[in-house]
Amino acid sequence: xxxxxxxxxxxxxxxxLTRGESDVQTLTSRFDISQPAVSxxxxxLKSAGLVNGRRDGRRVYYRVEPRGMKPLIDWxxxxxAFWTEHVGRLEKLLEKMDE
Amino acid sequence: xxxxxxxxxxxxxxxxLTRGESDVQTLTSRFDISQPAVSxxxxxLKSAGLVNGRRDGRRVYYRVEPRGMKPLIDWxxxxxAFWTEHVGRLEKLLEKMDE
DNA sequence: CATACACATAAGCATAGACTTATTAGTCGG
DNA sequence: CCGACTAATAAGTCTATGCTTATGTGTATG
Numbered sequence: 001x002x003x004x005x006x007x008x009x010x011x012x013x014x015x016x017l018t019r020g021e022s023d024v025q026t027l028t029s030r031f032d033i034s035q036p037a038v039s040x041x042x043x044x045l046k047s048a049g050l051v052n053g054r055r056d057g058r059r060v061y062y063r064v065e066p067r068g069m070k071p072l073i074d075w076x077x078x079x080x081a082f083w084t085e086h087v088g089r090l091e092k093l094l095e096k097m098d099e
Numbered sequence: 100x101x102x103x104x105x106x107x108x109x110x111x112x113x114x115x116l117t118r119g120e121s122d123v124q125t126l127t128s129r130f131d132i133s134q135p136a137v138s139x140x141x142x143x144l145k146s147a148g149l150v151n152g153r154r155d156g157r158r159v160y161y162r163v164e165p166r167g168m169k170p171l172i173d174w175x176x177x178x179x180a181f182w183t184e185h186v187g188r189l190e191k192l193l194e195k196m197d198e
Numbered sequence: 199c200a201t202a203c204a205c206a207t208a209a210g211c212a213t214a215g216a217c218t219t220a221t222t223a224g225t226c227g228g
Numbered sequence: 229c230c231g232a233c234t235a236a237t238a239a240g241t242c243t244a245t246g247c248t249t250a251t252g253t254g255t256a257t258g
Contacts, residue, residue: 002101002104002105002110003105005101005105006101006102006104006105007215007216009216009217010216011101015178018178023234023235024234024235024236025233025234025235033216033217033218034217034218034219035234035235035236036217036218036219036220036235036236036237036238037216037217037218038235039235039236039237040216040217040236040237041216042235042236043236043237053235055224055225055235057225057226057234058224058225058226058233058234058235059225059233059234059235060234060235060236069175072175073175076168076171076172076175079114079117106245106246108246108247109246122204122205123204123205123206124203124204124205132246132247132248133247133248133249134204134205134206135205135206135207135208135247135248135249135250136246136247136248137205138205138206138207139206139207139246139247140246141205141206142206142207154205154254154255156204156255156256157203157204157205157254157255157256158203158204158205158255159204159205159206
């Protein structure tokens with residue numbers, strides 16, 4: 001989970017996918033790494049449940065798996081009790097972020 | 100940030116600190132790694148802005164830096180737009196987590 | 199001040215992991 | 229089928245990193 005998002009390249013790919021699904025070829029063109037490297041990152045993200053891929057002809061389109069974020073949200077929520085005492089309710093913090 | 104929380108041992112130390120501040124000695128006793136290893140993890144967490152330490156006599160007490168979570172919250176908030184469309188407002192998700 | 203104590207830093211090692219260049223596995227068009 | 233095309237896997241390399249033991253730094257105490 002954290003591990004999957006720890007690598008900058010992999011996180012960049014993930015972030016790229018949040019802006020819409022795309023195939024491996026397109027992703028490869030967006031970053032300065034080889035196609036196999038992209039595929040390996042996608043495999044790692046998929047294994048972490050953060051993305052999933054669907055094959056359409058020759059191409060495989062990847063998109064973010066929204067439920068994949070649940071562990072991260074869970075983690076924050078679980079430890080929320082702590083910062084709740086110090087910086088106020090997480091929700092309030094999130095509201096602030098909206099500004 | 101993600102990198103700092105990616106390592107299981109380091110995350111365990113961090114989570115331990117969310118339950119209250121403690122000195123290096125106590126932390127070392129809680130985990131099956133050497134004191135230097137703990138110090139190195141603490142240095143990494145500190146460098147990521149997740150904890151801070153205060154010296155009291157011979158001991159150094161570490162505690163979670165609440166504001167250190169901001170980048171993570173920011174990150175989620177920034178990409179919130181995406182899962183908002185798919186799984187509803189993050190706040191709703193968080194409410195659900197309360198159950 | 200000499201010793202013990204608590205922690206940090208240094209140095210070295212061994213594994214993990216992020217790339218690369220082949221190569222293999224599917225899928226389509228002629 | 230065959231060749232081109234797209235993606236996944238294999239194999240190898242090189243760096244990052246998490247650990248260890250050894251040593252250094254700072255602080256209290258007799």
